[in-house]
Amino acid sequence: MTQADSQPAYNAAIEETLIAVEDALDNCDVDMDYERSDSVLTITLEDNGTQVILSRQSAVQELWVAARSGGYHLKFEMPGWKCTTTGEDLPTLLDRVLTEQQGSAVSLGL
Template sequence: MTQAASQTAYNAAIEETLIAVEDALDECDVDMDYERADSVLTITLEDNGTQVILSRQSAVQELWVAARSGGYHLSFKNPGWLCSTTGEDLPTLLDRVLSEQQGAPVSLGL
């Protein structure tokens, strides 16, 4: 795969992922707000005001997740995003960090 084709596939995977996360947040019973500005999706837990931030890192073709518990770098490995430090896939990682910050179970159903 050429670098341009690889970048195109990465951009498509990121966009699809961010839309899926937004849709899951819309359906979630937990009171969360989100705002998307370009390549950054900020999720705010309304009960305590803490945030989880997902950001596109095009230069390294990763998706970064920033949470109170730390920063996580995920690479796209078919069929999904995998964290280089924890080995978690994106749905597992997001459910975990959102649950930790909420102080109660959160399941986005991704």
């Protein structure tokens, strides 16, 4: 399968993922705000103003996460997104970076 052939599946996976993250943020006990602008989801921790940013990278078919601790590139591998450097799945990675930036436990329940 060529990259062009897999683009619709990639786009569907990204959209589904961003919606799931937004839903999880709506139900989280930690005071966080988020804003979505097309393919970028910016999460702001209200206690300290730090941000975690998720962005679609269509050219390489990845989901990138930018956090205070660094940048993470995730590829979609069944059953979900997996970080190319840490091996973490997206729920584990997001909970970790949000917990580090918040200074207390954050669990999105993804």
